[in-house]
Amino acid sequence: MSGFMERLTGRVKLDGVFAVVAPVLAVVFAGLVTSVVLLIAGNSPVDAFTTLIDQGSTPRIIVLILNTAAAYFLSAVAVAIGFRMNLFNIGVDGQYRLAALLAAAVGGAGLLPGVLNSLLVVLVAVLVGALWASIAGLLKVTRGVSEVISTIMLNAIATGLTGWLLTADRLGVLNGNAIGTKPIPEDAHAPGWALIPGTPMEVNSFLVVAIVVGIGYAVLLNRTRFGFGLRATGRSEPAAVASGVNVKRMVISAMAVSGAVAGLVGMPELLGGSYQYSLNFPAGLGFTGIAIALLGRNNAVGMAIGALLWAFLDSSSNALQILHISKELVDIMKGVIVLSVIIAYELVHRYRIVAAQHRVSRELAAPAGTEGAAA
Amino acid sequence: MGEAAITTAIATEPAVELKGITKRFPGVVANRDICLSVAKGHIHAVVGENGAGKSTLMKILYGMQRPDEGEIRIDGSAVSFHTPADAIAAGIGMVHQHFMLADNLTVLENVILGSEPRKGGLAIDFGSARKKIREISDAYGLGVDPDALVEDLGVGDRQRVEILKVLYRGARILILDEPTAVLVPHEVDELFDNLRVLVREGLTILFISHKLDEVLKVADAITVIRRGTTVASVDPREVTARKLAELMVGSELPSPETRESTVTDVVTLEVSGLTMADPGAGPVAKGASAEELRAAGVRLLLDDISFTIHKGEVLGIAGVEGNGQAELVEAIMGMRPINAGTVSLAGADITGWSTLKRREGGIGFIPEDRHRHGLLLEAPLWENRILGHQTREPNVKGIWIDRAGARKDTQRIVEEYDVRTPGIDVDAAALSGGNQQKLIVGREMSGEPALLIASHPTRGVDVGAQAAIWDHLRNARAAGLAVLLISADLDELIGLSDSLKVILRGRIVADVDPASVTPEQLGSAMTGAGEETA
Known part of the structure; x- marks a missing residue:
């Protein structure tokens, strides 16, 4: 039987109505817990939620939600690729930051004109992410180092490395007091479209990239030989070995693919917002990705919904301050959602296993009367 | 062979008496009208195929499950167990098939875990516990050293620790669930010597097994369970292993x-x-x-x-x-x-x-441990069909998984190999051991292998599935397959x-x-x- 970690990281699938019921219940439950917190603090939950939703449905915030969600989703996919084969890639955070810094430096140098430059930036980011993540894969395969430990340490190293590189005599350029990489030329900025009426703000083209990556992820995992080997290794490594899957190669390739997607995480911001890597570049997206991958159970659609929900909570939380409620309230909400979704999945999973066994024995016993059953 | 019971008169007063025990799970009757009478000081064997309902019965007797109907009597008085603690209080102890010992603790610590003797309110009284363990070990000839680390012990010793653990808690009636499954032959003999000492000292043992030779060697009385109900009580001196097996299966045995x-x-x-x-x-x-x-x-x-x-x-x-x-x-x-x-x-x-190349080159492989090496338990049957054949027709086309092809071929295996399942979308974990094994055999036989490595191909499967697997091996051999059989x-x-x-x-x-x-x-x-x- 599967262990708790397998179920936690979603390698055990839930089908049909269960896959939907569990997260919905978790979100509702999180809403209730948050309401209790609000009541204790002397605020009206109805007002708070109404404000969140009102704010979240303004055109400007909708665009913000979509753009933020794209990065969150990419991060979740990167984490999910590892999860599907029992690898805990906690290093998405370091991978995307290092990738974004080096890609920003290459882009800022303006080696290629126009759209070729933006493609080069993306390519560099993907390669750096893949290479940085492969270090953890190599260490695991050759030295048996747990990827949990090595990716956490690689995050710290990435932080140090970006800090060291982002100095004036290396990749950094001083602009007043702020230091950042040389800005990427305007002709290499990612295009955007003012899709949402009522605001001039543009929906970044990386939303499309995120959707394509999501589809690619689902197809790769579910429809290809590589994906089958990856999932088989995740479900049972001994069975995969006996079936001829080269587990070592699979560990390295899975880490590399995970890191490659992680490399994309910083791109919506780099090519669609800041156009340079500076000290203000968003950090922590890798950890958001872990939460969203858990929430969406590594399912592309599930993670998309999770990413939108997270982006909604983050983007509209500022409005709570109108009601003199701390915007950190949404952090409580996110925390409770993750915790309760894990509990809900676990309960649903246990119910489903028992139900499946009963169903099988019932369907088999029906013609043969009261045929024996193993308890 | 009918259902007629061959009953031997039992003179001594029963230590355990079960009457009309019935246990229903949703859609299934696991136990039906079970009657069992275990004499004091006997080794009483309960035999039956996998899935016949032995485990459910023992869980009922040990308070892990409550019967829907029927009566349990211990030493003549009716009891009703709600939890294993009730059963332990009534003097029943269970030695599980899979040992429940903490490797990094000593024998002493393992034995007292959960019922630590106290000294002065808080401190654990190791001295008296050690003395009691020595006494029990000597009295029953278990030869257990209370200060040995469990991780240093062999399988046979661990089992003796498990037995000591239940004796320490005052058990007078021991339930042993498939105790020989993990032992090598000489350890089995040692276990049987231990059991004989235990019953000589007045304990009663319920011995669950499907290894008939062992049962005949050690038991004083045998009860056969088939399809959830007791079908016969026999005297081991008057029955052969073959006869017993036929009682278990309810039909002539395959060979x-x-x-x-x-x-x-x-x-x-x-x-x-x-x-x-x-x-x-x-x-x-x-x-x-x-x-x-x-x-x-x-x-x-x-x-x-x-x-x-x-x-x-x-x-x-x-x-x-x-x-x-x-x-x-x-x-x-x-x-x-x-x-x-x-x-x-x-x-x-x-x-x-x-x-992978060897498999592609024509080696089929039925692994010894089907759960670890042969199946993805939480994947549907059709994905399990692909396992080990993930580079070959009909499962793949180029780099793509051919779902339709794999599903169709899984359906073929299910039919040809008589895998009892409601469909190919259920998880492998939901099938019984025999049906899982038939699926593996069918999978490994597909793609016309030149060599089949069959490691314990019928271990832990019921007699019906065993006969079917033998038939498939014989047919494939006649068709030119080379088989390495372990x-x-x-x-x-x-x-x-x-x-x-x-x-x-x-x-x-x-x-x-x-x-x-x-x-x-x-x-x-x-x-x-x-x-x-x-």
Whole structure:
């Protein structure tokens, strides 16, 4: 039987109505817990939620939600690729930051004109992410180092490395007091479209990239030989070995693919917002990705919904301050959602296993009367 | 053979009496009208096929589940258990099939865990616990050292610790769930000696098993369970293993015999000088031969093993478990590196091939532990069909998984191999052991393998599935398949094999003719006693 970690990281699938019921219940439950917190603090939950939703449905915030969600989703996919084969890639955070810094430096140098430059930036980011993540894969395969430990340490190293590189005599350029990489030329900025009426703000083209990556992820995992080997290794490594899957190669390739997607995480911001890597570049997206991958159970659609929900909570939380409620309230909400979704999945999973066994024995016993059953 | 009970009169007062026990699970009746009477001071065996309802019955008796109907009497008085604690209080102890011991604690700590004797309110009174454990160990001849670390103990010793644990809690009635499943033959004998001492001291033992020879050797009374109900109570002195098996199955028994030979002179598998050093022995010289390694004092898991299997031949490997069988299989499958020797399949040297290439080259593999190596338990049957065949038709087209092809072929296996399942979308975990095994056999037989490695192909499956698997092996052999058969079931080995080799401490020590050998002779050859007789 599967262990708790397998179920936690979603390698055990839930089908049909269960896959939907569990997260919905978790979100509702999180809403209730948050309401209790609000009541204790002397605020009206109805007002708070109404404000969140009102704010979240303004055109400007909708665009913000979509753009933020794209990065969150990419991060979740990167984490999910590892999860599907029992690898805990906690290093998405370091991978995307290092990738974004080096890609920003290459882009800022303006080696290629126009759209070729933006493609080069993306390519560099993907390669750096893949290479940085492969270090953890190599260490695991050759030295048996747990990827949990090595990716956490690689995050710290990435932080140090970006800090060291982002100095004036290396990749950094001083602009007043702020230091950042040389800005990427305007002709290499990612295009955007003012899709949402009522605001001039543009929906970044990386939303499309995120959707394509999501589809690619689902197809790769579910429809290809590589994906089958990856999932088989995740479900049972001994069975995969006996079936001829080269587990070592699979560990390295899975880490590399995970890191490659992680490399994309910083791109919506780099090519669609800041156009340079500076000290203000968003950090922590890798950890958001872990939460969203858990929430969406590594399912592309599930993670998309999770990413939108997270982006909604983050983007509209500022409005709570109108009601003199701390915007950190949404952090409580996110925390409770993750915790309760894990509990809900676990309960649903246990119910489903028992139900499946009963169903099988019932369907088999029906013609043969009261045929024996193993308890 | 009808359902008529062969009942022997039991003179002594029953220690346990079950009357009309019925337990229903949604949609299933696990136990139905169970009647069982266990005399005090007896070893009472409960036998039945996998899934017959033995475990449910024992869970009821141990308070883990409550019966829907029926009555339990202990020493003549009716009881009702809500939890195992109630059963323990009534003097019932359970020794589980899988040991529940903490490896990093001592025997003493394991035994008192959960019922620690107190001294002065807080401190644990190790002194009195140690004294009590010694007393129990001496009284019942268990020979357990309270201060040994559990991780240093062998399987037999661990089992004695488990028995001591329940005795320490005052059990007078012991339930042993498949206690011999994890033991090698001499440990089984030791266990039986222990059990005889226990009953001589007045304890009562309920012994659950489906190994009939053992049951006949040790039990004072036997009750047979079939399809959730007790069908007979028999006296072991008046019944044969065959008769007992027929009671268990409810019909004539299948037999593994295959006599007319289909062996050809075309060599399918040739193994020569296969040598594997114990990885625990540290690094050894690359390419060192068996002699050199032996001279260097390295323990060899496989020591210079050579044999050939021809087209249409079943080669059986007999041996006490842990003498190199698993390593041999993994070496031929390319799952573990070897130090010396070659493996060739149909004339091609495959020594350097990966597991995948060997599988593609025509090796089918029924692994010893189907849950660990043979299946993805939480994946649907059709995905399990792809496992091990993930590069071949009909499962894939190029780099793509061919869902339709895999599903269609899974349906074929389900039909041809009589896998009892409501469909190919249920998870493998939901099937019974016998049906999981039939699925694996069907999968490994597909794609026309040249060689099948069958490791304990019928272990833990019910008699019906066993007969079906034997049939498939026989048919495939007649069609020219070469089979390497590893089994602990000596009747299966003798019955199916065209030639037999005995493995002991990693070496082939004897060739045996399956046509003339008896299980007894084979058994003694396996322990090294009969090396020269073969």
